[in-house]
Amino acid sequence: MADPTEKARDEFLSEAQEIVETLSRNLLDLDASARSGAVDPALINEAFRAVHTLKGLAGLFGAQRLGQMSHRLEDLLDDLRLGRMTLGPDVLDTLFAAVDVYGRLLAQEREGRDDPSPAADELLARLEKLGSEAPSRAAPATEYDLDPSLLAVLTEYEEHRLRANLEQKMRLYRLRVEFDLTTIDKALEDMKARAKRHGEIITYLPAGEATSADAIELDLLMASRDDLATLIGALGADNVVIEEIPRKRTSVGTAPPHKPYAGDLVVRADESVRPSVHGDASLEQGPSLRSLTQTVRVDIRKLDALMNVVGELAIVRGSIARMAERLRAEGQRQLTAELQRLHRSFERRLAEMQAGILEVRMVPLGQVFDRLARVVRQIGREMSKEIRLVITGSETEIDKLIVEELSDPLMHMIRNAIDHGIEPSNLRAEVGKPPAGTIALNAYQKGNHVMIEVEDDGRGIDEQAVLEKAVRLGKIAAEDGAELSREEVLALVFLPGVSTREAVSETSGRGVGMDIVKTNIGRLGGIIDVQSEPGIGTKMTITLPITLAIVSALMVHIADQVFAIPLSTVSEALSLEPGLSRMLDGREVITLRGATLPLCRLDRVLGLERRKTPAPRKHYVVVVSLGNRRLGVVVDHLIGQQDIVIKPLGRSLASVRGFAGATELGDQRVGLVLDAAAIVDEVLSGADVLRERGALHG
Amino acid sequence: MVDLVRTRGERLARRASGRGPVREFLTFVLGSDVFGVELARVKEILSPPPITPVPRAPSEVVGVCSVRGLLVTVVDLRIRLKLEVRPDTRRTRILLATASSGEAVGLWVDEVLQVVRLAETDMELATAGIGTEVSEYVLGVGRPQGEFIVLLDLSALVTG
Incomplete structure (x- = not known):
């Protein structure tokens, strides 16, 4: 544990894991935005940056396969963000597959194995194929009426965005904004966030002279569908001047002479790393050296050790109470009172400390829900069923150790719901259900417990089939079966060998039975219940303790x-x-x-x-x-x-x-x-x- | 307590007779015989704290106890080694050791004696020939100055 390289390696692995998880979330958003028809370029950029960082990390730690894959993936995402390739379902599938392969490669790295990975090889081949399909770099756009000196300094990405916006008949605006040098980073981010609702900021370049030495003026080139008045209303301020750039004839000339458009504020060299340029290093030297995040990563075993210390302190507290009791018996009134005061104060602080440590262990369930969303998409595609996943309560917090153990049981339950619950769309149409099946994943806190529901609007569990199966397997006697209540029959799906799968259909499926799910949940101190209405759907409810620590x-x-x-x-x-x-x-x-x-x-x-x-x-x-x-x-x-x-x-x-x-x-x-x-x-x-x-x- | 045992052991060690590399053993009484385990593997010698019996546990497990927050499984070596079990006395001790699985194991012994330093020529390492049920735990015998000590293999005792 004391080995610094080992520690750094652990850091690398957990950071890489986090990046992969972010990437996965990002791809889901991308998937949703692609389906709605308007791909948000910011999402592609984020994915690109995530992969780029992974590539860097992999290089640093000699994780060759990881690096190789990231490199190819980076090329693909670069093609996407530069518009050389369109984001079709096959490309998205490849990206999702990459997330899975990343997970596998990271697991291998963690165990220090270097086995051949057919999945990774296959993915590399797919990436290669997609890459070769991409057309070569598009011809530089020359048709728009902009100052050539401006065009000369646009990066390929900016040029692509400009072209894409013009193709969509967007209007172009120039925003001249004066920023305070000390707050430029934040102010620029704010500006971008506000502008996003109205269009896209394509580039920003330093403009003329600022009014004071502490200020700087930037020209922002923005594309928007809105008219000038709307934009002024949304973005206008004392330090912002907005002008529309006329479509026909170049009017950039009306702006004060831009001496150096390619000013030294714009760090072109690492454009591919950070499409959002933050400015000259000298401007932000102070803050940039500091880490932006305020968080630390902590091994959960360290928290366990702290919790043990709290447990021991609680024992000390008990001894103090007993001592106070003894003093009182001996008639030491004054000392007793003092000791009791100390005891109460100690008790209070101890409770605070315990609550604090427990709080640190808590993570939002969203961590596991995000992974499940990916699984839903994948299984849905595998089974050619359209699935709508509705998640509520992903902010509900639960012990980190429990979250880690939850993903397998939940994944299995969801697989079951899609495979055996949700009917094929033609059958759904016959009974008047919408073609897309809905899986709801709900979480909420209830007292000292966290409840997680997995609900589908499928065909429900066939009680008769479950009962027959249980009798056939000798789990219950036929005559007893007749006396079982509805609930008791449904509970039979948790017996080994009897699952919702065998009960509903004999089609082959994958995965283990519900009995394993139940055992896994039980190991966490949780319980699982099932409710089902034929033709309406099934709801499984998991009740879990909030923490295992106490x-x-x-x-x-x-x-x-x-x-x-x-x-x-x-x-x-x-x-x-x-x-x-x-x-x-x-x-x-x-x-x-x-x-x-x-x-x-x-x-x-x-x-x-x-x-x-x-x-x-x-x-x-x-x-x-x-x-x-x-x-x-x-x-x-x-x-x-x-x-x-x-x-x-x-x-x-x-x-x-x-x-x-x-x-x-x-x-x-x-x-x-x-x-x-x-x-x-x-x-x-x-x-x-x-x-x-x-x-x-x- | 440990210090006392150590000084006694060191005094004895000064009188070590044999030749060759020297190993330190902690000696103790089980039933009516003297046994020894390698000192380096014993983390602590404890007076028995209150012990909670664990129902359904193997008969050699006395129970579990807590040593400053650490949960310890206490094993009665006399039962493990099929020796005579005498009632506990005020000399009864628990030797704390860590198994390879990380489990903290306490070995229940009748009395702790001292530390002896045994040169290679003072020891007779066991061969497979002894052939008793407990031979898997026996490392060999030590004969410092005419005494007879059964040397036990602590790693075999705490993982078994």
Whole structure:
């Protein structure tokens, strides 16, 4: 870790990853803008810059294949932005494929592998082919009525933009703007942003003399559809003079004599890197040396380490409280009061610190949603289905570790929805649905949980088929199946072997079953529910804890031992009077509000010995609910709610089922955290009954 | 505590009799025998903190405990090595070591003795011939000044 080259390499990889993600987002926008018929040149420029930066990074770190690919890609994007090539679906496909290949190459780099990559080779071949199709450089435009000295200094890109704008019968304007030298960067960006709504700034060049030594005048050449009055209304200001350049005869001459149009303000050499020229280096020497961003990248393990420190401080806090208690017992009133004040202040600060660290771990779900948008486009094209993806709540924040683990399950759910949910467009037309299928990806926060919904407007899940499949696989008995409620039948899709795919159609598809999705979500402490209406659509809802770093837990006593049950799985707790439960099919159950709730005596299931105290007469039942399944866990006492930091058990305890980890209880002791999902699985699958009958050893 | 053991060990080491490169071993009592592990692999010697038993864990796992925020799996070496288990005394200690998997493992021992320095000629490294169930954990035997110490392979103990 201390190796600086290693560290720099990590930096490189994560920066490259970020750039690729930005590129991917950018391509999606480009895709949307291409479909609406008007490609925003700024988007192509952004993509070009991203690839250019990647090329530079790859060169720096000797990542040859990455560099080679970036180089070709850069050529392609250059052709696009210079108008030598049009942005058709095949070009977009190639660009999207490049994002995938980038991901693969980066993964290889990370593992230090140098395997042959057929995907990369194929992409290079595609890029080569596209490149050879591009026409050679267009003839320089000579037909427009502009000052030749101006034309002489336009870059190829600017020339292309000018031509493109004139082809669209735009009017040309000259904006003479006086900028303050100290704020020129920002002011120019503001100007460009405001101008964007009305047209495009093609170039800017230094004009005549400024009124003071601290100011500079620039001539902005702008193309717009709007008339002069509108532009003056939108962009006019004390320091801005706008004139229209007449179409017919050159009138640039009416402007004050521009001595050097090719002024030294314009850094031509790196035009290809930064189409937006920021000005002479000497003008912005101060600010340009400073990094523009205020952010740092932090390894999440460092945050985990900090969280551990907070956990330890919480233990110190507990000791202080106990000490204050002792002092009071000894009659030290003054000292007690002082210590208690310190304790309260310490407690407050500690809570702030904990909240601060948690906040740093949070990232918006948009990170994973962007990746999914790409997948939707790709799968839609593969299956020749038109898909409209509607995303809401991508700003919802969740623990970074959870986000990383979410993309696979969500991707699978979306693939399922497109493959098996959304009908082919001819079938949709028959039932009066719009030809494009809609997939909605919604996220929102609900208390200490984040909810993510994947909803489609497809055909819905065929319950009968699901039921038949489950019976055929021997998951349930046929006679039991008849008694299942609608919800229970739908929940069967999460059993191994039964998936929405096999249930709806026997067509071959890819991917794993929904049971894997459920397991993955469960590993994150989350649950998944399904709702479906035949002919209307299916909605899968994932409920996740906001963070894995700290969870709220219900602390309970069983046979002298303290256990923590994550509160996210607890729906309620109630007292269990003796004689209230009855036996049903060899299992202890109670009736809770008219429904049968199976019970699980945790002391027996876990084989806990009661050495010190006998079992109490009255017990408590903690109702654990995971998705549609509920289980009453019988415990001795309820202690209360506590925020805990879960630490995983070591490798030598990996085979022990039923515990999610351990947590410090504050008095130097350690409590075990129950893995509610594992216990529910085990108990409801009947393993506990078998064990009690002695048929199973474990 | 560690310092005390070290000084004692150093005193003994000055009297080391054999020749060749010298290795340091921490010796301790399990049941009625003296064992040793390489000192460099022992991170800490602890008085047993409160230990939480883990239901369903293998019988040799005493439980888990926390050492300044670090979760430690405590293993009873007497059960692992099929030795006589005596009741705990105030001399009972836990040797803290790190497994190759990164897991912090505590080895439960009856009593920690001292550090001995063994020259190559004081050691007899194990051959495959011993043939007991526990031979995979045995590095060899040490004979400093007529004593008999079973040298254990700590890496085998904490990964097993």
